[in-house]
Amino acid sequence: MEEVKDKGIHYTSVKLCEDLKLSSSYINFFTDVQRVVSSSQVKVEEFGDSLFNALKETGLEAQLRNNVYYWIRNQVKENKTSAYDTFFKKAQIQWEKRIHKSLNSMCTELNVHLARPRYNSDREELIEKWGELSNYDVDVTKYRPVYSPKDFLEVLLNLKGPNYKPKADEPVWEFCHIPIKVKELHDLRILFSELSHGEPVLGIDVAKHLPCSYAAFEAERIELGEKVVDSNQAPTAQEYLKKGCPPSLRARIWKLVLGSGINETHHVQYEKLRAHVLQYDLMIDKLIIKDIHLTASNDDQYFVFEDILHQVLLCFSRDPDVLRLLPYKPGYMQVVLKGKTEPETTLTFPPSGVIPFHGFTMYAAPFCYLFEDSVELYFTIRAFYLRYWFRLHKICGHNQGVVCLCLLFERLLQCYDTALWHHFKKINIPPIRVVFKWIMRAFSGHLPPDQLLYLWDLILAYDSLEIIPLLAVIILIFRRANLLRVNTLQNIESVLADLSSISVMSMLQVALSKE
Amino acid sequence: MKIAFCTDLDKSVVVANCEKRGWVQVGPEDEWNIYWAGTLTCRSLFSVDSGYRMNDNQMINHFPNHYEMTRKDLLVKNIKRYRRDLEKEGNSLAERWDAKYLHLDFIPITFVLPADYNIFVEEYRKAPQSTWIMKPCSRSQGSGIFLINKLSKLKRWSREANKNMLQPQLAKECYVISRYIHNPLLIGGKKFDLRLYVTVTSFRPLKAYQFRHGFCRFCTVKYDSSVAELDNMFIHLTNVSVQKHGEEYNALHGGKLSVQNLRLHLESTRGKEITENLFDQISWLIIHSLKAVQPVIATDRHCFECYGYDIIIDNKLKPWLIEVNASPSLTSTTANDRILKHKLIDNILSLVLPPSGFPDVRWNKIVSPDALGDFELLIDEDLINQEEINGDRHSKSSYYRWK
Structure with a gap:
């Protein structure tokens, strides 16, 4: 944003127009505007005013405003201020190299290609089973996830900060050597002010603070929410989410906030991605299938959605727009395809630039509760990924990045439950080790879906991932009595294994409000 | 007073729950307060021959003739009778539109075979392409169930069932046939x-x-x-x-x-x-x-x-x-x-x-x-x-x- 302001309004508007013209909704928008201009509503005499009114009445003005809003949101660039930019960049490049190396060695070991044109028979089977890909017959038993959250945490904990002074025999324990400022509880209270003021929100388990019954409050929220949806204003929708979203409106509100509504061009795009899946056999396909088998297929909350998850995740791997729209350039490989008849071509591998890790599926699974149509599902998952999830498996110093989230978790726990912190220290178990999987998956697969979606409402509402480490700390503190009683990693994990009784909104509210 | 419970089920979930409440497990011949029994045990307990009379501080987890609801043919019979009775009373719940009950249309059309065979055929002919599901009246867990979409298949099945005359318990087995819900969510x-x-x-x-x-x-x-x-x-x-x-x-x-x-x-x-x-x-x-x-x-x-x-x-x-x-x-x-x-x-x-906290039928x-x-x-x-x-x-x- 600062960057945008610096260069002046003229520059900004030129850039804005250029970018809007490139967006997928532009063609339709332009056609609609032309239609309005040529209608009788617009008069030559008062061209400006009458056009403006006509655009407002037809809802095109709101559409344009939303597009400007999405555009501004996407101007946030990576690491613009961090002093440790180069340090993190180097670490990330090294990490990506390791991943690529491990992909390559897996290929050698299994004697498969990274990418190659798909065999006809295989293509036919895929086409036939597209609707039930869980029955697609492919042997993935020998494939292993490239890395797990645990491996990634190991990498993060081993980051030698720019000011790192090694001490002899010191075990890798925490992030405190990384000199980045993170928010304190006080700042979080200001950020999440609606929650800290104890205003009524949806999703609380006891309705004692409500002036009326929960059902009446919910009805009131739904009525308001309908108006918000009708207004078609993204900023209003985002504001609305701060008090929690009724399930019945969530799909529409989220689409509005993210700008992930779809039109015909999206269907065409999705069809192209599908065609790419059918045309090329990528090694990463098996990793995706393997990950779905290991996660969603075994999960009693998500197993019903395994077929559609196959579809959208395979398409995701093929999406060059993911690579283009990510606010940073991930490393990718170039693979030369040797076709028998076609000339040699190179392929970006994977086209999306995203290499899944163990649990990647969980970034997508909860959305299946909201959307039945695979195209709608796909574009909302993609929008969420491009805004938030990519930060959870990337090494960077961004205040929303996973390193800062871990730091935030540690500082909060240190400050607000020193006794518990010391207990962890005494038994020599880094607390981050027990919560890292929650953070890296944004609690997906750990919280029941209804609670998880309330949490994700807040991510969107405040446009911040900081709610995740905050919730992690709160859960630890909530279970402190039981945690203080045990002293092995296994027992600690079993105290924290079952989160089915957690009421996200209530706990956040209690923790954020001052006594 | 400690509650004595008795169960003939080999289900840990029942025993665990009773023990958690501090109850004592006893045998069926002992003085029990709560009996968690299988339906067969229950039936023999209620039968005239057993001569067992429960006192005021005893409870059991079945009604004597629950099969009126749980046997597929009897449930249908009872629901049909319930509708007719309401209709006779002129109760608005039994309102019909185009021969169909408006409010009480909550079970798929069902007939008992062989008894209702002729009415079934009449109904079948109204929509000859539809699928029907056959279920034995008193079996469970999906055993003996099959789908038919042609009368001929049903006839063939009936001929074969008759061949089983040597095993009368099979031949006599009663079935219900219901319209199959072909458009499930x-x-x-x-x-x-x-x-x-x-x-x-x-x-x-x-x-x-x-x-x-x-x-x-x-x-x-x-x-x-x-x-x-x-x-x-x-x-x-x-x-x-x-x-x-x-x-x-x-x-x-x-x-x-x-x-x-x-x-x-x-x-x-x-x-x-x-x-x-x-x-x-x-x-x-x-x-x-x-x-x-x-x-x-x-x-x-x-x-x-x-x-x-x-x-x-x-x-x-x-x-x-x-x-x-x-x-x-x-x-x-x-x-x-x-x-x-x-x-x-x-x-x-x-x-x-x-x-x-103590069983008492006068409550x-x-x-x-x-x-x-x-x-x-x-x-x-x-x-x-x-x-x-x-x-x-x-x-x-x-x-x-x-x-």
Whole structure:
């Protein structure tokens, strides 16, 4: 944003127009505007005013405003201020190299290609089973996830900060050597002010603070929410989410906030991605299938959605727009395809630039509760990924990045439950080790879906991932009595294994409000 | 005074719950207060020959003739009679439109074979291409079930059944034939049915409670209504005992999705009103199935019973009652299953015990809200009568979730 302001309004508007013209909704928008201009509503005499009114009445003005809003949101660039930019960049490049190396060695070991044109028979089977890909017959038993959250945490904990002074025999324990400022509880209270003021929100388990019954409050929220949806204003929708979203409106509100509504061009795009899946056999396909088998297929909350998850995740791997729209350039490989008849071509591998890790599926699974149509599902998952999830498996110093989230978790726990912190220290178990999987998956697969979606409402509402480490700390503190009683990693994990009784909104509210 | 319990079921969930309450396990010959029995044990206990008389401090988990509801042919018979009776009374509940009951149309059209064969054929000819499902009246867990879409297939089956004259118990077996719900609601492309739990503590007056938890049982194979797949039971039958043998069965989730998650998905994709309407219709259906058997169930103040309701939802979000089980499975197939069933037994025990905590049949069985646990009141005719006496008509609706 600062960057945008610096260069002046003229520059900004030129850039804005250029970018809007490139967006997928532009063609339709332009056609609609032309239609309005040529209608009788617009008069030559008062061209400006009458056009403006006509655009407002037809809802095109709101559409344009939303597009400007999405555009501004996407101007946030990576690491613009961090002093440790180069340090993190180097670490990330090294990490990506390791991943690529491990992909390559897996290929050698299994004697498969990274990418190659798909065999006809295989293509036919895929086409036939597209609707039930869980029955697609492919042997993935020998494939292993490239890395797990645990491996990634190991990498993060081993980051030698720019000011790192090694001490002899010191075990890798925490992030405190990384000199980045993170928010304190006080700042979080200001950020999440609606929650800290104890205003009524949806999703609380006891309705004692409500002036009326929960059902009446919910009805009131739904009525308001309908108006918000009708207004078609993204900023209003985002504001609305701060008090929690009724399930019945969530799909529409989220689409509005993210700008992930779809039109015909999206269907065409999705069809192209599908065609790419059918045309090329990528090694990463098996990793995706393997990950779905290991996660969603075994999960009693998500197993019903395994077929559609196959579809959208395979398409995701093929999406060059993911690579283009990510606010940073991930490393990718170039693979030369040797076709028998076609000339040699190179392929970006994977086209999306995203290499899944163990649990990647969980970034997508909860959305299946909201959307039945695979195209709608796909574009909302993609929008969420491009805004938030990519930060959870990337090494960077961004205040929303996973390193800062871990730091935030540690500082909060240190400050607000020193006794518990010391207990962890005494038994020599880094607390981050027990919560890292929650953070890296944004609690997906750990919280029941209804609670998880309330949490994700807040991510969107405040446009911040900081709610995740905050919730992690709160859960630890909530279970402190039981945690203080045990002293092995296994027992600690079993105290924290079952989160089915957690009421996200209530706990956040209690923790954020001052006594 | 310590409560003595007795059970003939080899189910840890029952014993664990009773022991957690500090009760003592005794044998059937001893003085027991609560007997958690299988239906067969229960029947022999109630039979005239046994000569067993329960005292005021004894309770048992079945009604003597629960089969009026749980045998497929009798349930149908009772519901048909219930509709006719209401119609004779001129009750608006029995209103019809185009020969169909408007409000009481909650079971698929069903006939008992061989008795109703001629009426069945008449009905079949109205829509000759439709699919029907044959089920043995008194078997369970999906055994002996098959689909037919041609009369000839039924005739062939009947000829073969007659050949079994040498084994009269097979030849005489009665079947029900019902119109097959060919358009079930699918989630992720797969068919499922609902298993819900309802506890009845008294039939006259009717007192029934619905358990908030329950689950959907999914088929492992994508739904396909084509004729070629008519014999593939992995597509059509949701019974865990059937699905377990499928290649795709997953023992971690057992094909079970919680009702809460079904509700979340429906609310998110279809809207709140539609979803609530569906669940209200389900409660409505349960209440009327109970009212249908109310006059024929033997009243016995010692009895309570937990029924497993099997319901299929069609793609227009209309629920259909498929059958009722008097001994819903207490076996746990997954970890969550175990939690659910443990809680179910715990909540049933809280529900059926008077506030003193000691079985006493003289108690009026009006359950205080604190003792409901995760049960919700479906209907309590005592409470309705009280209100009518008090003339408190305004709050009447609050006792019914379905209004």
